[in-house]
Amino acid sequence: MWLTLLYCVIGGAALLFALFSWVIPYIVQYHPGLAIFWHDRIEERVLDTLTQSTRPQRLLAAVQKNATRGDPRSVVLAIDQFCRQKEWAMNVGDEKGCILDSVVSEVNPGAVLELGTYCGYSAVRIACLLPPHGKIITLEFNPDNAAIARQVIAWAGLEEKIQLVVGASGDWIPKIKEQFGVKTFDLVFLDHWKDRYLPDTKLMEECGLLREGSILLADNVICPGTPDYLEYIRNSPRYKSQYFKSHLEYTKVEDGLEKSVFLG
Structure with missing residues (x-):
């Protein structure tokens, strides 16, 4: 009896592990609603509980373990590897990152x-391509995410x-000119709350x-x-827009970036 019960427990645990690690992640790769719900509501909370840490903290640990200090591209690569091989995260990602x-x-x-720093992935990606005089101001609403982003940066x-x-x-936004002495921006990357x-x-x-x-370049449109x-943006005479088809970060779900030129 006890042996049978033990086999049932082991078999059930193995099934749950397989579902959590392979079956469900494969299925949600292709379903937009399930992908976000699974990664943001289920997977993240389970891993937070099991590890007693947060996803941004785990991402930072991967950077510190695998990236070379002072090498921005190795930081980007370490985050992409973490998100593809270990745990999904809401960066712009490697595919849309190329765009x-x-x-x-x-x-x-x-x-x-x-607009929207999260853990600093896209800020790093942008900054290492800027000309010598170029700078980026990045706004993050969540102070915990900002603390991680500072360390990644x-x-x-x-x-x-x-x-x-x-x-x-x-x-x-209304205080930027006064606080930072910026007259206008050459490029704005929108990747924060979608309703904003x-x-x-x-x-x-x-x-x-x-x-x-x-x-204006907008992610997750x-x-x-x-x-x-x-x-x-597509109907205003003040903009000329172009859509770049791609996929939701680290999945096969359709997503894209909208590039819009301000005409004045």
């Missing part, structure tokens, strides 16, 4: 604004290029932070999606 890289290289911006050796500001975008894309874009217009030729932002 981001191409836009940064094309614009060659002197002043960049990033420091590990990449980019503290002089990246100004990390903690607080709500709606509070900071449109109001923050209108706020940047009102505050005069966009000049003729400024580029399909998954989880920003329909109100897309409707505005």
